[in-house]
Amino acid sequence: MSTFIQQLANGVSLGSIYALIALGYTMVFGVLKLINFAHSDVMMVGAYVAFFVATGLNAGPDPSIASALITFLAAMAGAAALGIAIERLVYRPLRSASRLSLLIAAMGMSLLLEYGGQVVFGPQHRRVPDVITDERIVLGDLNLTVHKLIILGVSVVLMLGLHFFVNKTRTGTAMRAVSQNVDAAKLMGVNTDFIIGLTFAIGSALAGAAGLLVAFHQQGDIDPLMGVYPGLKAFVAAVLGGIGSIYGAMLGGLLIGVAETFVAAYLPSSFRDTITFSILILVLLVRPAGLLGKFKPEKV
Amino acid sequence: MLNRCRFPIVLAFSALFASFACKKSNPAPDAPRTPPARDGVGAPPARPVAGGDIVIGEFGSMTGATATFGEMTHRGIELAIEEVNAAGGVLGRKVRVLLEDDQSETPQAVSAVKKLIHQDKVVAVLGEVASKRSIAAAPIAQRAKVPMVSPSSTNPELTEKGDYIFRVCFIDPFQGTVMAKFARNTLKFDKIAVLRDVKNDYSVGLANFFTEQFKALGGTVTLDKSYSEGDKDFNAQLTAIKATAPQGIFVPGYYTDVAIVAQQAKKLGLSVPLLGGDGWDSEKLWEIGGESLEGSYFSNHYSKDDQSPRVQKFVTAFKTKYQKPPDGLAAMGYDAAKVLVDAMTRAGATDGKKVRDALAKTTKYAGVTGDITINEKRDAVKPAVVLKVTKGQFQYVETIQP
Amino acid sequence: MRGAAIKLGFLVVLVGAAIGIDFALREIFNPHWLRLIELAGIHVVIAVGLNLINGYCGQFSIGHAGFWAIGAYASGVLLTVAEQKWGTPSAVVEILLLVGGMAIAAILAGAAGLLVGIPSLRLRGDYLAIATLGFGEIIRNVIVNVDAIGGPRGYHGIPVYTNAAWCIIVAALAIWFSRNLVTSSFGRALVAVREDEVAAEAVGINTTRVKVIAFVVSAMMTGAAGALYAHLDGSLDPDTFKFTKSIEFIIMITVGGLGSITGAVFGAIVLTLLPELLREIHPTLSEYRMVIYSALLIVIVLVRPKGLLGNRELSPSAGIAWLRRKFGKGTA
Structure with a gap:
């Protein structure tokens, strides 16, 4: 029983990572109807920003709340800046082009970041120093760590914050308007370019936060291709929860994380990916809108 | 129908032409398609014989x-x-x-x-x-x-x-046995768990030879779990391993994975030594894995401390x-x-x-x-x-x- | 009667062509360049196949590495077992075996295409893209989990039958077949589906049927290319068939121009040779292969969204027509 609860905790910890990345996918898809393949690679860049800042602050031997906060904010800011740049330079000129062109551009951007990252940062693995000491926390038979709790906490806080922002603020309302109909929103006086740019900035900032947390999760170990598979999994999570839905992303992330953990615990670990992608196919075929999403049939 | 066959006919002519052309230049076209000929025949190795580098x-x-x-x-x-x-x-x-x-x-x-x-x-x-x-x-x-x-x-x-x-x-059989002998005879372990990288011939080979030898020496392998090279989350496998209470874990993977395995094991309260092979050998092992690897062992080709x-x-x-x-x-x-x-x-x-x-x-x-x-x-x-x-x-x- | 004769003649011609071209090529090129020709041929088959569904039919697939894997493993495993059982075949038998292997690879990949296509093609645009990506990864995962075919460590010791001639011939056949297909009424139905699915339905095209057929044909061609690949190096590594490979195929057809056979051929050849050319210019440049690919892809989508060739075709008759237009005016 204690093993079971420990596995559940492992799953939730992995799932919160997926959830946080999934939030970014969901936001961008909600507004632009674009699968931003580059999202998880923006996360990778965020992790590298965290690496450079934390190393520069000498946070490894000397962890403190201040250096943790600075690193965290720097990762978010760096990723947000990259997100805005990508939107301006690549996605905006293509907004009137076909969805296919956008999708291809997104794939290209993803590859460019991955392999460009290998050139710029070097292909080798690096270690993000612990900006917060990763103490073990023992609750009876349950082994947790400070990092695992932070991961869960930050994901939940960011999700709630995002939900509040989208539903309760004026800018959030504009964002929802753009997501429903760009042209109509423009006619209503919404600065759509600004809103779309903002969406990318927020989504990418979330990816930057995820970058540091993913580094936490994998013991600080980062490399330029670190985004590829977590990105795919998070994407599956977004689809499972209902793409476009904020709570859906969280729910989907947690479900995928727990499912993967139990598969790896009781079956050969190579079934892990099989299960995730089977979930994806099942959802797409049975309920394309996902668990919490609203399905809008395509209009003629 | 005829119209559609134009293309193969063109092909045929080109083929005929090609075979004539090649008959002229290649006087011995027998045994043309035996696989070993692919890289040898027709292109005699014109390696530089003398002079130059x-x-x-x-x-x-x-x-x-x-x-x-x-x-x-x-x-x-x-x-x-x-x-x-x-x-x-x-x-x-x-x-x-x-x-x-x-x-x-x-x-x-x-x-x-x-x-x-x-x-x-x-x-x-x-x-x-x-x-x-x-x-x-x-x-x-x-x-x-x-x-x-x-x-x-x-x-x-x-x-x-x-x-x-x-x-x-x-070779691997030797390396696997080395670690099994070491674990059994020097460290006096009875129970060991194995965590192998199924994506890697090297790791699978080592795990098999280790298991065989360790059992032959009277030890028990409590659990044999797997991961795939590049995985970052080993919590599930390690939690399962922990439940079997081994004295050590044999992880014959590459250092990139092992370093993370070591840390996640410690965080789960699984503080037994890890054992491995030459795939561990990199200064990055400590850089990424740090303290959690303290007291682990691996087999290698040489020691730079050899005097x-x-x-x-x-x-x-x-x-x-x-x-x-x-x-x-x-x-x-x-x-x-x-x-x-x-x-x-x-x-x-x-x-x-x-x-x-x-x-x-x-x-x-x-x-x-x-x-x-x-x-x-x-x-x-x-x-x-x-x-x-x-x-x-x-x-x-x-x-x-x- | 006449049909059978034509078919028989066709087979003889094919075998003759294979042997002839093989000799000629081996006279001219060293094995390093031969391998590039072989890879280019294989990529052409895949690109032309993928172009049917992504280019002409407008249904986006990111799962073709999966069909490629099915073809490669099917033929690879089958012919390896055959060789173990009956020993090394003679030259003629070897040719038949390779043709058979390609046929089986195509059939199995086609069956998988049908299995994937029927449910997924109900989805549109991005959702279809994701579904095919998911299926492609599942196919690879299944291979990884079957230990009898090497699992994650790959399958080795496959007999080497493929040579440059085969790759060229199969590529030529693929081009010829695909050209006939797109100029037929079926091809026009494909384009109709791409341009406006609802309108196509309204004029009586069974759009689901058209999409599924195109998908299956495309998967079959990719499967046959897989067989060629399996017998090229004699070893298969499941990592080769990751979804990034599917994206590489997409880059090939996008660079050349979606919906143009010439474009697909051009893209496949250029992207196969590019790393080597880069290596010739400077040894470290080939490390930037993927950086250059991806940058190229983005630039092309931004600057020439229709690819270098758009949907134009190059063919002898088109070339003559172009020459007439260019030089004919003065004399006529």
Whole structure:
């Protein structure tokens, strides 16, 4: 029983990572109807920003709340800046082009970041120093760590914050308007370019936060291709929860994380990916809108 | 219908034309399509005979997942060749190493070796670290009758690819048994869990030979779990392993994964030593894994703390050139290059057949990784050392003879 | 009667062509360049196949590496077992075996295409793209989990039958077949589906049927290319068939121009040779292969969204027509 609860905790910890990345996918898809393949690679860049800042602050031997906060904010800011740049330079000129062109551009951007990252940062693995000491926390038979709790906490806080922002603020309302109909929103006086740019900035900032947390999760170990598979999994999570839905992303992330953990615990670990992608196919075929999403049939 | 058949007819004419054209230039077109002919017949190896540099090819993972393996091996080779040239070269000629990056990908390794052999006409090939890439590339060297020396691919299958394929390291069955003996006889463990990388021939081989030997010595393997190279989350497997309460975990993977395994194990309250093989050997192991690896053991080709003069001379030369100490892979690269050069010197020529014969006769070559003797299976017979990870250093524990 | 004779003649011609071209090529090129020709041929088959569904039919698939894997493993495993059982075949048998292997690879990949296509093609645009990506990864995962075919460590020791001639011939056949297909009424239905699915339905095209057929044909061609690939190196590594490979195929057809056979051929050849050319210019440049690919892809989508050739075709008759237009005016 204690093993079971420990596995559940492992799953939730992995799932919160997926959830946080999934939030970014969901936001961008909600507004632009674009699968931003580059999202998880923006996360990778965020992790590298965290690496450079934390190393520069000498946070490894000397962890403190201040250096943790600075690193965290720097990762978010760096990723947000990259997100805005990508939107301006690549996605905006293509907004009137076909969805296919956008999708291809997104794939290209993803590859460019991955392999460009290998050139710029070097292909080798690096270690993000612990900006917060990763103490073990023992609750009876349950082994947790400070990092695992932070991961869960930050994901939940960011999700709630995002939900509040989208539903309760004026800018959030504009964002929802753009997501429903760009042209109509423009006619209503919404600065759509600004809103779309903002969406990318927020989504990418979330990816930057995820970058540091993913580094936490994998013991600080980062490399330029670190985004590829977590990105795919998070994407599956977004689809499972209902793409476009904020709570859906969280729910989907947690479900995928727990499912993967139990598969790896009781079956050969190579079934892990099989299960995730089977979930994806099942959802797409049975309920394309996902668990919490609203399905809008395509209009003629 | 007729209209649609125009294309095959065009093809037919071109084919007829082609076969006439080739009859003229190729007087002996019998036995045209036997597979071994693919790389040999029709393109007689026009290797430079005298004068100019002797060109040796090297293929390695300079980028991609195992980039540090390729890099360290290359540095070892580079240093060896530099020393050879400083001492006047081989057979009165300078030696040059042509490096091709295979990006840690198998198909690229095949391309790279084809290019080295057929385009650049190298006289011999050095490479790879990863067994699966060496195994994929070996048949090309074999067909072209160009000797290939792998510095550190330990999977037994490699040298079975043909009589031109050699290695200067020991093989997995030996390495697996070394760790099993060490765990059972020296550490006196009864119960061990295994965590293997199913994506890697090397890891699977080591895990199998370890399990076999450990059981034969009366030990129990409590649980055998798996992961795939590149995984980052081992919590599930480690939690399952923890439930079986082993005294140690055998993790014969690569250092990138092992470092994370070690940390996640400690965080789950699983504080038993980890045991592994030469895939652990990288300074990055400690850099990523840190304290959680304290007190773990792995088998390796050599120890840089070995006080024998030849090892210390190599370590000093390496440190002077690259500002960091050589790991086992660098030492293997160095020895591979030196053994090859030694064979050329003894053969008195660079042609494939003669170098091959000389390589096969290598006996007690005094390498930095021990005395190297090539046996009839073209594998090196040499001792392994067991190292203990402590405070960021790999401390010598004991030598286990074959 | 006449049909059978034509078919028989066709087979003889094919075998003759294979042997003839093989000799000629081996006279001219060294094995390094031969391998590039072989890879280019294989990529052409895949690109032309993928172009049917992604280019002409407008249904986006990111799962073709999966069909490629099925073809490669099917033929690879089958012919390896055959060789173990009956020993090394003679030259003629070898040719038949390779043709048979390609046929089986195509059939199995086609069956998988049908299995994937029927449910997924109900989805549109991005959703279809994701579904195919998911299926492609599942196919690879299944291979990884079957230990009998090497699992994650790959399958080795496959007999080497493929040569450059085969790759060229199969590529030529693929081009010829695909050209006939797109100029037929079926091809016009494909384009109709791409341009406006609802309108196509309204004029009586069974759009589901058209999409599924195109998908299956495309998967079959990719499967046959897989067989060629399996017998090229003699070893298969499941990592080769990751979804990034599917994206590479997409880059090939996008660079050349979606919906143009010439474009697909051009893209496949250029992207196969590019890393080698880069290597010739400077050894370290080939490390930037993927960086250059991806940058190229983005630039092309931004600057020439229709690819270098758009949907134009190059053919002898088009060439003559172009020459007439260019030089004919003055004399006429």
